[in-house]
Amino acid sequence: MPEITILTEQELRQCAAVDAGAVEIVSDAFSRLARGGVQMPPVMRLDVAEHNGEVDVKTAYVPGFDGFAIKVSPGFFDNPKLGLASVNGLMILHDSRTGVVRAVMLDNGYLTDVRTAAAGAVAARHLAPERVGTAAVLGAGVQARLQLKALTLVRPVERAVIWARDGEKARACAGELADELGIPVEAAADARTAVEQAQAVITTTPAGSPILHWDWLQPGTHVTCMGSDADSKNEVAPAVLANADGLVVDSRSQCAAMGELHHAIAQGALPADIQPAELGQVINGELPGRQAADEVTVADLTGTGVQDTAIAVRAERRATELGLGTRVQA
Amino acid sequence: MPEITILTEQELRQCAAVDAGAVEIVSDAFSRLARGGVQMPPVMRLDVAEHNGEVDVKTAYVPGFDGFAIKVSPGFFDNPKLGLASVNGLMILHDSRTGVVRAVMLDNGYLTDVRTAAAGAVAARHLAPERVGTAAVLGAGVQARLQLKALTLVRPVERAVIWARDGEKARACAGELADELGIPVEAAADARTAVEQAQAVITTTPAGSPILHWDWLQPGTHVTCMGSDADSKNEVAPAVLANADGLVVDSRSQCAAMGELHHAIAQGALPADIQPAELGQVINGELPGRQAADEVTVADLTGTGVQDTAIAVRAERRATELGLGTRVQA
Incomplete structure (x- = not known):
């Protein structure tokens, strides 16, 4: 019988964070995705309409990684009425060679937060301008915080502005980020004001209609859109993708099904057969990232199984190093 | 933070078995599947070709059940060379109302064995003749044992014969079953000999080409085929399905994709748009089961997510009653 390590969220918070290690392993996973041999089946979706x-x-087998993750992410949107988080879930880490379950990571979505932010850092490393005087973050949730932190890992960021529909939340988020990152962070009164002063824009909302428009963007700006992970979500006007000098996606098939790319194609702003660069191709130098200082670049990130596998492998390694987790004889 | 119960295979063997309770809850799940409202997405499949x-x-949300399972089943077929079982895996039980993880069942495939056998009993209850003088089982693995046991829960079985390609295994299996069930069980020299004397036939092999043929079957016989759970598997000649007086499937869409039905359609023995009865429709009395003593009936079982949800719900209930499992603060 195999021995399995059970890791709780509290333990996993000691094993994975938005740091250089997470960025490196997620970058490595995207690089391998582009090199081929990755198996990443379409997302399995179970709808429980009667409870909203x-x-x-999600899963991905990544050759060269000694484990692969299967991630189960429930989102039950009436839970806050019951005093529960909407999102919870876990990851299962299997041995790549034998399929045997090595670890059950009861992370309540924490590892997803980390790997999502890490992908933002990877995109920014290849696409953001060298100097980010001001970063604008649209949204004031967990990803607003983690994406700005991730950006500071790959670019010096002088200051940031946060916009959210709820101004109170934007101010609270700005205050926390200023404390954590040690740079000036302010709340902006409207999205346009935030975006017009920025060299890096990150959209992190569940918006169903665009909150970012093309004519707000200054030359030389990089935009990362990471809020859209379902076909009903749409943060960015199609013109932003259509007019950008460089467009990079995490996964062509996923972005065409559920990302900003999906809406740009559906609205006729981009042809249905467009083949934007995948992040891994840019990492591998196969296709270019930013080519000139005045380019506007866009990264459309929907979140992929290779990131889940990467962060789970990293978390297991750290758990072993730190001696964390409960061993169970399955 | 939710509290999660971790259950090991050893504990789960105390919580679920091929017994009347398992048969009832699996029957209830199929009944609900036929009544509508069940969400059962297509099976997610990850191939890891480089390690065979x-x-x-698999998953299914079943209205009226207070939990739903997500089952992860790895099969790595070089594992025996490493001294490991080919199949392992686990089930995760989520709360139906909130999606919160309630239990992680480290069953190494045990619960699948139980719910698969239970479905055989449900099919036999509606399709097998009242009296089974002889039951023939093709195959000598875990399901050969459990399916014969399941049949004895719903029909008096006077004796049984076991055939397997490996005669040694067939004899060992027959000996064990005779001891366990207290009826004469013998190994048969060939499949035809076994089938020709039987009123109930159960095929439980991973055969890739038919091991059961139409002209071997006597009038009044019921056949349950449960070995085929992938499009490459095929235990039963298409004529068996085409000539049967009654054909029942666990899930039309799954059987048309990966069951015996798939092969019968692919080889032109049945029309592509055939709508065989689903097991739940027969349970609900919406469509008939066996209608006459001399009919030949066939049940094509591929294994469905509703069975997984049913057995996981039952195992959790029993674990609570027995006070089994380790509680973890996730």
Whole structure:
């Protein structure tokens, strides 16, 4: 019988964070995705309409990684009325060679937060301008915080502005980020004001209609859109993707099905057969990232199974180093 | 933070078995599947060709059940060379109303064995003749044992014969079953001999080409085929399905994709648009089961997510009653 390590969220918070290690392993995973041999089946989706819930299951086998993750992400949107978080879930880490379950990571979505922010850092490393005087973050949730932190790992960021529909939340988020990152962070009164002063823009909302428009963007700006992970979500006007000098996606098939790319194609702003660069191709130098200082670049990130596998492998390694987790004889 | 119960295979063997309770809850799940409202997405399949492995993920939300399972089943077929079982895996039980993980069941495939056998009993209850003088089982693995046991829960079985390609295994299996069930069980020299004397036939092999043929079957016989759970598997000649007086499937869409039905359609023995009865429709009395003593009936079982949800719900209930499992603060 195999021995399995059970890791709780509290333990996993000691094993994975938005740091250089997470960025490196997620970058490595995207690089391998572009090199081929990765198996990443379409997302499995279970709808539980009678309780306003859904469950997504993602996985990817990445050659060269000694484990692969299966991630189960329930989102039940009436939970806050019951005093529970909307999102919870776990990751299962299997041995790549034998399929045997090595670890059950009861992360309540924490590892997803980390790997999502890490992908933002990877995109920014290849696409953001060298100097980010001001970063604008649209949204004031967990990803607003983690994406700005991730950006500071790959670019010196002098100051940031946060916009959210709820001004109170934007101010609270700005205050926390100023404390954590040690740079000036302010709340902006409207999205346009925030975006017009920025060299890096990150959209992190669940918006169903665009909150970012093309004519707000200054030459030389990089935009990362990471809020859209379902076909009903749409943060960015199609013109932003259509007019950008460089467009990079995490996964062509996923972005065409559920990302900003999906809406740009559906609205006729981009042809249905467009083949934007994938992040891994840019990492591998196969296709260019930013080519000139005045380019506007866009990264459309929907979140992929290779990131889940990467962060789970890293978390397991750290758990072993730190001696964390409960061993169970399955 | 939710509290999660971790259950090991050893504990789960105390919580679920091929017994009347398992048969009832699996029957109830099929009944609900036929009544509508069940969400059962297509099986997610991850191929790990470089290690001769695959992972299937199944799930179903069943209205009226207070939990739903997500089952992860890896099969890595070089594992025996390493001294490991080919199949392992686990089930995750989520709360139906909130999606919160309630239990992680580290069953190494045990619960699948139980719910698969239970479905055989449900099919036999509606399709097998009242009296089974002889039951023939093709195959000598775990399901050969459990399916014969399941049949004895719903029909008096006077004796049984076991055939397997490996005669040694067939004899060992027959000996064990005779001891366990207290009826004469013998190994048969060939499949035809076994089938020709039987009123109930159960095929439980991973055969890739038919091991059961139409002209071997006596009038009044019921056949349950449960070995085929992938499009490459095929235990039963298409004529068996085409000539049967009654054909029942666990899930039309799954059987048309990966069951015996798939092969019968592919080889032109049945029309592509055939709508065989689903097991739940027969349970609900919406469509008939066996209608006459001399009919030949066939049940094509591929294994469905509703069975997984049913057995996981039952195992959790029993674990609570027995006070089994380790509680973890996730």
